[in-house]
Amino acid sequence: MNIHPTAIVSEKAKLEEEVEVGPYAVIADGVKIGRRTKIYSHAHILEQTTIGDDCQVHIGAVLGHLPQIRKGTASFGRLIIGQRNIFREYATVHRSSRDGEATIIGNDNYFMAFSHIAHDCRIGSYITICNGTLIAGHAEVCDNAFISGNVTVHQFCRIGKLSMVAGLSRVAKDVPPYMLVKGDSIVWAVNSVGLRRANFSVHSRSQIKAAFKLLYKSGLNVRQAVEELQKKFDSCEIKHLIDFILHSRRGICGYKSPAFWERIRLGAAAIRRRKIPAYQLFQGNQKRQKSGNLKCSER
Template identity: 35%
Template sequence: MSEPTQIHPAAVVEAGAQLGTGVRVGPFCYVGADVILGDGVELSSHVSVTGATTIGSGTRVLAQSALGGPPQDSKHQGGRTTLTIGSNCRIHEAVTMHAGSDTGRGATNVGDNGFFLAYSHVAHDCIVGDNVTLTNGATLGGHCEVGDNVIIGGLTAVHQFVRIGRRAFVGGCSAVVGDVIPYGMAVGNRAKLRGFNVVGLKRSGMTRSDLLTLREAYRVIFSSTGTVADNAELARIKFADTPAVQEILDFLTSRGKRHFVVPPLGEHDASSDDDRG
């Protein structure tokens, strides 16, 4: 038998809000009229959920978080835009996520099983995949795209419109102004590519043989003997039977001319990645 929905007497839930079964709304929370809370959602206390925001089942939101507010975009004209958060996310203290802008996608989308630590921020029009972790104070600018299973370290800022490929790792206190390839590890201000997210790849089941192939492809793609675009075409032929390499190449070539995070000058192999895990 499902648990009943519980709304604390000190909470405000506007008429029109849709609450699933087993929802718990704690003291001093505010839930706007256009909000949808899935089954089992918990708002602990002092949580504000506004705008056209949908939160998936089983997601837990802790104190002082503000979800669904208008975009921090001077071009936004006040039109109806949305924020959609997936199921089974953990959203810690003072996290902010904004709705899309009416001059952009009009929607901010966050996937399932996300882990958003205190003071992290998801800006307007972002697309965030499943199983993503934003550590304390990590910030996504507007229109960012973050793939599945990405980890972004504490106090890291990701510039607007940047893409981060799936299973990438971005170290803490980094400033990311270009796209990060899938499986990559980026660190620094400005961030540089430091090889692959070896620990994450091993945890995902990638074999040592596959990892060695990725490293070989990395050396080809970022070789100083040619441009990344030219090297990518060589790698596409040489590693035609390696799906992970093809995924990286598709990421590099699928969106026209873009700025990418690349290795430091003079470093064109993946030997600097952390292989201790």
């Protein structure tokens, strides 16, 4: 072990071989840290936290602190972290709000700077969570998901396997597996790039795209679409998608509104013609609706 003299390490903490602890890091009572894990300067590993082998906890990261809840509780649960996870600068992960339970993080995940994982979350493996993303309590992120920067995820939401959430999005419903979500809980398309990188076959990708069209473009409601999916597909990928939808408590993200994006397109065309500032986009659309057609002088 290589522990800097200024680090504060509890005698009740258990550190395995080849652990490195940087200057001014704090490791509290009951912490367990696996082999070859590196704790950088000013990081805090707090009570009831277990970290697996080959992890990295960078400058200022805080793992296992008290959950951010108003109710007063005498004791809280644990934080369990698997192997080969990377927590970059000032990332925060809170332990469970319930005695005897745990916030759980799998293996091979990457948490970028200022990302936050709240109490009682379930984070799978091979997940990337980018800078400034906030995941609220009891949320679940499934394997191979990619969540871009400054995304907010509501409590109890689920992010499906191999899905992608675009930057600055708000997730208030469950994100189905294999889908690309953008904006306010809106599904835009299949996460084709992610599927190719995961070495999905051409046949599997085509089935997922067909399922997407049936689910979002057929005009059927969710129950009817699921029934059709069960009739037409028997691949394990589609079965996983169906199972995810059937077990959704918050409902799944909807599809983008064609009418809304048609207004955006028309507004952009008006900007090009009239050279008006972008902030007047919607004001221009409202004027068009009231007056009918634009005057010749305005075209």
